[in-house]
Amino acid sequence: xxxxxxxxxxxxxxxxxxxxxxxxxxxxxxxxxxxxxxxxxxxxxxxxxxxxxxxxxxxxxxxxxxxxxxxxxxxxxxxxxxxxxxxxxxx
Numbered sequence: 001x002x003x004x005x006x007x008x009x010x011x012x013x014x015x016x017x018x019x020x021x022x023x024x025x026x027x028x029x030x031x032x033x034x035x036x037x038x039x040x041x042x043x044x045x046x047x048x049x050x051x052x053x054x055x056x057x058x059x060x061x062x063x064x065x066x067x068x069x070x071x072x073x074x075x076x077x078x079x080x081x082x083x084x085x086x087x088x089x090x091x
Contacts, residue, residue: 018078026059033061041065 012020021028029037045065054062057074066072 015078022059022078026061029061037061 026033041062042065045062045067048067049070051071051073052066054072054074057076060074
């Protein structure tokens with residue numbers, strides 16, 4: 001990973017930061033996910049149908065809440081955040 005120095009401080013680009021954090025993101029986010037985000041995700045996806053664009057799909061936290069017969073397109077800035085094809089999350 002290429003780090004740049006600016007005024008004596010090490011800096012990473014946003015993309016470099018995401019690449020660095022991606023492998024442990026779910027662990028770092030766990031307190032927020034279980035306490036705040038999960039209930040909100042359930043509400044957000046209630047009644048949703050048709051094609052869904054998940055911009056910033058990341059590690060797939062929204063996957064359990066997608067409609068069962070919907071088509072989902074997921075995009076993300078960093079490839080290392082993407083789930084492997086065929087993988088699934090549990091709600």
